[in-house]
Amino acid sequence: MEAEDEQSNAMMDEIYSNGCEETARSRPIISGEQLDIEAYASLYQGRTKITRLLFIADHCDNVSMRLEALRMAYDEIKKGENTQLLREVVQKIDGRLGPNYAMDAAWCESVDRRAEQRKEKLENELNAYRTNLIKESIRMGYNDFGDFYYAHGALGDAFKSYVRTRDYCTTSKHIIHMCMSAILVSIEMGQFTHVTSYVSKAEQTPEALEPATVAKLRCAAGLAHLEAKKYKLAARKFLEVGPDLLNSYNEVIAPQDVATYGGLCALASFDRAELKSKVIDNVSFRNFLELVPEVRELINDFYSSHYASCLDYLGNLKANLLLDIHLHDHVEILYDQIRNKALIQYTHPFVSVDLNMMANAFKTTVAGIQKELEALITDNQIQARIDSHNKILYARHADQRNATFQRVLQTGNEFDQDVRAMLLRTNLLKHDYNQRNSRKL
Amino acid sequence: MQSVENLVTQIQGLSSSASDISVLHNILKAADDSLRSESPRLLPSLDQLDPSKHSLGYLYFLEPCVYGTITKERANTLVPIIARFITSCVAEQIRLAPEKFITVCRRFKEQVMLLEVPIRGVGPLLTAIHKIQASTEHLTALHPEFLQLCLSSKCYKTGLSVLEDDIYEVNQPRDFFLYCYYGGMIFIGQKRFQKALELLHNVVTAPMPTINAIACEAYKKYILVSLIHHGQFSTNLPKYTSSAAQRNLKNFCQSYIELANSYNTGKVAELETYVRVNMEKFESDNNLGLVKQVISSMYKRNIQRLTQTYLTLSLQDIANTVQLNSPKEAEMHVLQMIQDGQIYATINQKDGMVRFLEDPEQYKTCEMIEHIDSSIQRIMALSKKLTAMDELLSCDHLYLAKAGRERQRFDFDDFDTVPQKFNI
DSSP: OOHHHHHHHHHHHHHHOOOOTTTTGOOOOOOOOOOOOHHHHHHHOOOOHHHHHHHHHHHSSSSHHHHHHHHHHHHHHHSSSHHHHHOOOOHHTTTTOOOSSSHHHHHHHHHHHHHHHHHHHHHHHHHHHHHHHHHHHHHHHHHHHHHHHHHHHHHHHHHHHHHHGGGGOOOOHHHHHHHHHHHHHHHHTTTTHHHHHHHHHHHHHOOOOHHHHHHHHHHHHHHHHTTOOOOHHHHHHHOOOOOOGGGTTTOOOHHHHHHHHHHHHHHHOOOOHHIIIIIOOOOHHHHHHHOOHHHHHHHHHHHOHHHHHHHHHHHHHHHHHHTTTTTTTGHHHHHHHHHHHHHHHHHHTTTTEHHHHOOOOOOOOHHHHHHHHHHHHHHHHHOOOOOOEEEEEEEEEOHHHHHHHHHHHHHHHHHEEEEEHHHHEEEEEEEHHHHHHHHHO | OOOOHHHHHHHHHOHHHHHHHHHHHHHHHHHHHHHHHHHHHHHGGGGGOOTTSSHHHHHHHHHHHHOOOOOOOHHHHHHHHHHHHHHSSOOHHHSSSSHHHHHHHHHHHHHHHHTTTTTTHHHHHHHHHHHHHHSSTTOHHHHHHHHHHHHHHTTTTEEEEEESSSSBOOSSSHHHHHHHHHHHHHHHHTHHHHHHHHHHHHHHHHSSSSSOHHHHHHHHHHHHHHHHHHHHOOOOOTTTSSSHHHHHHHHTTTTHHHHHHHHHHTTTTHHHHHHHHHHHHHHTTTTTHHHHHHHHHHHHHHHHHHHHEEEEEEEHHHHHHHSSOHHHHHHHHHHHHTTTTOOOOEEETTTTTEEOOOOOSSSHHHHHHHHHHHHHHHHHOOOOOOOOHHHHHTHHHHHHHHHHHHHHHHHHHHHHOOOOGGOO
């Protein structure tokens, strides 16, 4: 299965070495370029931009792309205050980008010094607030601490500080703010159980939430489900994301990502009816899909049963999806599921299917498709049998009557056996008990 | 103290009516010790008694003779005498002294084993079982002895006649264990694996205070047979299995459990290597034959799986997927399986294709209806039995006493946990 994917992938790569899903907004599918890192990075801001760039640098095979990613990460870090991250990046660059991207000890020192001073100041302020017992000020104090830690890359401490503000929240707005901060930090930390719990906390607030906030929460929940491999739930959450998201949450996720994640998860887990009603006819999600035409096209192709072109699109996207920080671990599983779904859907309406045609439709060999079908039949996902002589797949209709008879007889036999064994055991127990008793007497 | 001659005349006189026989029984009981001391003189006087009339007396005279170590010559003279007695004795009379009868039969078995002619004992012991059995539901001490003889003389079919009766009443757990173990082996010999599994399962799950060797051996065979028959084995024993068995059986049968694990991987080569490495172990357990059957059952299992996925498949492909060396070998396997009714298929030798068919059974024939009907009758009878058993148990004194005691203690404990201040 995977081999198939890779094979077709490699083949496709020769033809057009893929367009990338996020930057392809204005670009035709057939583009000779690889992932345009600059365009990709411009979709995000804040810490996630850096981590995404570093992720690409770690997972890309192409040296020039790696260096490009590292260069941009370096520039981005310089804008911030995270000296630890800078040290790591410099180590990774290893002098390959010339003297401009070497370790900047002076910068680090000045940033650290300033951080030290700021921390002292914040501590003093917070202590003052706490002695005065002004709730709002204490909350602000903790919040500032959270922001400070976050900026300096101490995510654990940042999370703690944000959570501490909870006791001093007076309005639901404050609670939302606390939750959003906690969610942001947890996503950065990869602690997706925290994400789920804070999302539900935020949704429980009595006041009506702003549409943008709702959209953000949906995204966070979707990510958490995706990470937990609950693709169906993830798909639902991403599909519910409202159009108000825009670029407001790009410290975590870009609207293009919503389309990609949601689209792929939906393909892998929804049935046809659900796909139609929740994805294709979903007006607000269509806006997201417009941002990533490939995903839109492949979903439409899948729905209209143009599996070859659908799989083409998937093959094109794969290399770039593998560079995505959230999707990376799930690409293979999702692809497998989508392919299996396609195979099942393809065979479903027919009484008999010519394997040659099917192999054509799925761009693979007859032997390959036979293997895949065999696995699916063994797994009881397709009720059919293969005529390997004539290369035809025949649907199999289970005879309910015969099956019932068979089951009845089997159940009867089992009952018979169980009861007899039980009676025997009872007698043995009784005997044993009697014997022990008679010995006692 | 009566002399032997005196006793003989009494036996001759008091063997006709039921009341006479009970008088005679008392006399014989009293004379039992003296008879034992005079055992060498008893054998000649047996000629004066007719086993078909004076069965009880004959038994009392015969029993002392079979004690002690017995040489081959003596066994040669004794075996025909006992065999004649068993076949012609009267059931009512010998049931008055079942222990003596069982001892005689046991010694008889030992003697035929000593003479290395177990087949001579099969017939008489079967008659003996029928004579001493109160009903076909009772397990006697002779059952395991008989089955053992059947096994050593390979008369499996004769053994089946006893095994086909359902047993419910058991006096000695040891008899039961042996009965099920030997019975399982006989069914294995007949390749009726389902029944064999059932009997072996009974041994393994029987209530036992401590683990015993019979259960261990039975468990080993149980693992192998369930691999052959079901193609799988799970180490989880049912809940009702005694804790002793649950705790210890696995430790004693480690190499068999590993065999099952390597079977579950579905790779023939792996299984074969494992068997080769542990050949000696299996051989010393006398299970090598079964282990070999396990290996060949794996091929069958894999072929059977193919019938689920394929309608037609070339012999070459079968050989490849099932890891057989040549299409010819695959053909032999498929042919064998078709003959055994394990798969439904036709082989086309011209182009080397196998066509798998569906199960032709339509559940429409008279035989099938009769079969179903008899199953229903059987199950109805069984559930009646179950209800009767339940009623019997709920009236059982010992059970009630125990249940009542437990209940009381429970109440008392309940009472005790109530804080003191609530006590009046």
